Amino acid sequence: MTRIYDRNVAEPAEEHRASPRAVGGVGPTIIPDRWLGAAMLAPSVLVFLALLIFPLGYGIYTSFFRIDTLDLSTGGTFVGFENYLWLLGNEQFWHALKTSTMFSVVVVSLQIVLGTAVALLLNSSFKGRTLVRGLILFPYMMPVVAVVLVWLLLYNAIFGVINYLIFSVGFIPRVDSIAWLANPTSAFIGVVLVAVWKYFPFVVVIVLARLQVIPQDLYEAAKIDGAGPISRFFDITLRELRDVLLVVALLRTIFIFNNFEIVYLMTHGGPMQATLTLPILVYETALDGDRSFGRGSAIAVVMFAILMCVMTVYFRFLRKEDQK
Amino acid sequence: MASVKFDKLRKVYGKDVVAVAGLDFEIPDGLFVSLVGPSGCGKSTALRMIAGLEEPTSGRLIFGDQDVTDREPRNRDIAMVFQSYALYPHMTVSENLQYGLKKRGVSSEERSISVKRIAHMLHIETFLDRKPRQLSGGQRQRVALGRALIRDPEVFLLDEPLSNLDAKLRVHMRAELATLHQRLRKTMIYVTHDQLEAMTLSDRIVVMNHGVVQQIGSPAEIYNSPSNRFVAEFMGTPSMNMIPCTLKQENGEPRLIAKNLSIPLSKQVASLASRTEVALGVRSEDFEIGAPGIVGGVDARVLVAELTGAEKYIYLELADAKVIARAPADSPICAGDNVSLSFKPHQMHVFDGRGDEAAALRAA
Numbered sequence: 001m002t003r004i005y006d007r008n009v010a011e012p013a014e015e016h017r018a019s020p021r022a023v024g025g026v027g028p029t030i031i032p033d034r035w036l037g038a039a040m041l042a043p044s045v046l047v048f049l050a051l052l053i054f055p056l057g058y059g060i061y062t063s064f065f066r067i068d069t070l071d072l073s074t075g076g077t078f079v080g081f082e083n084y085l086w087l088l089g090n091e092q093f094w095h096a097l098k099t100s101t102m103f104s105v106v107v108v109s110l111q112i113v114l115g116t117a118v119a120l121l122l123n124s125s126f127k128g129r130t131l132v133r134g135l136i137l138f139p140y141m142m143p144v145v146a147v148v149l150v151w152l153l154l155y156n157a158i159f160g161v162i163n164y165l166i167f168s169v170g171f172i173p174r175v176d177s178i179a180w181l182a183n184p185t186s187a188f189i190g191v192v193l194v195a196v197w198k199y200f201p202f203v204v205v206i207v208l209a210r211l212q213v214i215p216q217d218l219y220e221a222a223k224i225d226g227a228g229p230i231s232r233f234f235d236i237t238l239r240e241l242r243d244v245l246l247v248v249a250l251l252r253t254i255f256i257f258n259n260f261e262i263v264y265l266m267t268h269g270g271p272m273q274a275t276l277t278l279p280i281l282v283y284e285t286a287l288d289g290d291r292s293f294g295r296g297s298a299i300a301v302v303m304f305a306i307l308m309c310v311m312t313v314y315f316r317f318l319r320k321e322d323q324k
Numbered sequence: 325m326a327s328v329k330f331d332k333l334r335k336v337y338g339k340d341v342v343a344v345a346g347l348d349f350e351i352p353d354g355l356f357v358s359l360v361g362p363s364g365c366g367k368s369t370a371l372r373m374i375a376g377l378e379e380p381t382s383g384r385l386i387f388g389d390q391d392v393t394d395r396e397p398r399n400r401d402i403a404m405v406f407q408s409y410a411l412y413p414h415m416t417v418s419e420n421l422q423y424g425l426k427k428r429g430v431s432s433e434e435r436s437i438s439v440k441r442i443a444h445m446l447h448i449e450t451f452l453d454r455k456p457r458q459l460s461g462g463q464r465q466r467v468a469l470g471r472a473l474i475r476d477p478e479v480f481l482l483d484e485p486l487s488n489l490d491a492k493l494r495v496h497m498r499a500e501l502a503t504l505h506q507r508l509r510k511t512m513i514y515v516t517h518d519q520l521e522a523m524t525l526s527d528r529i530v531v532m533n534h535g536v537v538q539q540i541g542s543p544a545e546i547y548n549s550p551s552n553r554f555v556a557e558f559m560g561t562p563s564m565n566m567i568p569c570t571l572k573q574e575n576g577e578p579r580l581i582a583k584n585l586s587i588p589l590s591k592q593v594a595s596l597a598s599r600t601e602v603a604l605g606v607r608s609e610d611f612e613i614g615a616p617g618i619v620g621g622v623d624a625r626v627l628v629a630e631l632t633g634a635e636k637y638i639y640l641e642l643a644d645a646k647v648i649a650r651a652p653a654d655s656p657i658c659a660g661d662n663v664s665l666s667f668k669p670h671q672m673h674v675f676d677g678r679g680d681e682a683a684a685l686r687a688a
């Protein structure tokens with residue numbers, strides 16, 4: 001007790017008010033404030049290091065080595081930029097980069113258009129709106145494997161529902177005229193549709209939340225100002241949604257650019273590499289075929305760098321727009 | 325030419341929320357008219373029906389000689405200032421001002437001339453390139469006014485445009501609005517729950533309660549001859565004092581009696597009363613406070629004396645009722661004093677009953 005009392009007198013009043021230990025006279029074991037702060041931060045810093053920085057650092061590190069994936073413990077041999085040079089000269093890499101870019105752009109654009117359209121519908125009042133709002137999340141909540149299995153059945157050339165429908169309308173001469181996932185173009189479209197379907201509810205939810213906070217009196221002011229429905233949509237709704245759409249587009253791009261499971265489960269990157277995206281190439285290089293972990297890491301690092309560049313440019317652009 | 329005529333205009337929300345129970349009057353062209361009443365009495369609803377933002381349940385709305393009940397807001401030649409200003413957040417002040425003109429196909433040269441003119445008039449030239457969020461409340465308020473003025477409409481609708489401003493700015497903008505109306509001489513319909521704003525700005529005041537018009541008249545009429553107890557108590561600060569009385573005949577003369585109070589009433593007024601339970605209404609400035617025992621006065625006890633700056637509010641107990649009287653700021657009266665109150669005979673209001681609807685009894 002005496003000790004605590006002494007400290008209180010010795011220290012400026014400010015500090016002992018801020019420090020929890022001094023208030024109640026907790027007991028003899030006293031941790032100095034600066035250590036207490038560090039101790040409280042430590043768990044989150046450790047988790048952050050373990051979960052984010054370590055894998056990233058390890059990936060970059062291994063990209064400078066030649067390592068067999070089945071023999072990671074040896075550490076491999078240092079090869080400098082060899083893996084990166086291999087990459088630049090590799091036709092498959094450039095093809096996969098092109099496919100990934102196209103896939104991301106098309107999927108994200110469609111998700112945004114579809115998601116916004118559905119959100120606008122759900123924002124208008126109709127009977128059973130709450131129920132539909134709940135149901136719309138359904139694809140988003142389904143496990144990817146289940147989604148893919150269902151769509152594989154739908155796309156099936158012989159007994160799939162999609163072909164059956166197109167056939168019964170009379171667009172194709174025979175039920176099995178389109179082998180959806182066997183033809184390069186239709187396989188790409190097929191995978192795009194599934195990716196759009198699975199993740200557009202994300203856009204719906206966010207856009208809907210934004211729509212609901214657009215002040216109603218803006219529309220009323222615009223009505224009085226003489227703006228028709230189309231002007232009101234572009235000048236108010238879309239303009240108010242702009243910021244949130246830009247962020248959603250960025251999030252979806254990062255996600256879909258890195259997405260492995262949908263494409264791999266549906267097509268394994270085929271047919272004829274029509275759906276070979278970068279994540280699949282990483283997988284094939286590092287874990288399949290070559291088992292070259294270093295090269296796989298190099299591709300992954302390049303993907304990361306590309307996304308970082310896109311994000312940087314994007315945020316620069318956003319900030320400039322904001323200042324206008 | 326745009327007078328605004330309400331022809332039994334009524335609005336019912338859902339099945340039974342009667343927001344406006346039937347407006348039936350005409351606002352002559354060029355007047356400044358205030359709709360006042362407590363919160364929820366249907367002022368905004370009435371204004372929104374004029375704007376075309378709310379469809380009336382029944383009745384017609386006529387501007388000048390044209391029935392506009394079924395017209396779109398943009399075809400009504402009106403402009404509206406919203407309580408929240410409703411400025412377009414992503415447009416600059418200048419774009420906000422121009423928007424209505426642009427949507428009406430006015431050329432960009434003409435638009436920029438108009439913007440200059442309005443900006444000059446409202447002293448907002450220096451922030452034409454700013455976004456609304458970079459403006460203070462008062463500046464936003466001006467831009468909102470500017471957006472209404474720029475189109476030069478026949479009828480201006482203002483829904484509590486000053487209620488988001490601080491007291492000082494409100495007084496200032498009130499004066500600016502008054503000047504503006506003097507200059508433009510356009511019909512302005514102004515919604516407020518602040519009776520002082522209504523008193524100072526208006527040519528005519530429409531007092532509403534529960535969706536029903538209580539009285540229409542000039543500020544002086546409304547203040548000096550309120551038609552019922554609701555209007556009497558709503559208009560004026562402090563509120564008109566109400567002393568419950570009984571109407572009795574004494575020696576053949578009608579008198580208002582309450583405890584130690586007994587005031588003669590003219591026979592003419594007394595004959596209008598439909599009951600004996602009446603209320604005597606006296607504004608705080610219509611009392612005279614004197615030394616106790618003065619002839620013709622009524623003894624009362626001072627509860628509190630409150631200095632407001634320019635004058636003192638004296639809270640008194642008079643015949644079981646609590647009343648407020650005004651006294652000069654330097655008056656020595658203080659709590660606990662016994663005084664004598666006398667009434668200015670022509671400034672007394674007698675109400676036929678004790679409820680809000682109790683009509684004022686007045687000799688013709």
Ligand SMILES: Nc1ncnc2c1ncn2[C@@H]1O[C@H](COP(=O)(O)OP(=O)(O)OP(=O)(O)O)[C@@H](O)[C@H]1O
Pocket residue numbers: 337338341342343361362363364365366367368369370517
């Ligand atoms: N959209 C609506 N649906 C149902 N009832 C409504 C609606 N809008 C207003 N009301 C009701 O109509 C009545 C009048 O509302 P109004 O907004 O006209 O009041 P006000 O006089 O403008 O009040 P305030 O001074 O608070 O703005 C209120 O009782 C309100 O609850």
Ligand SMILES: [Mg+2]
Pocket residue numbers: 367368369
């Ligand atoms: Mg209102």
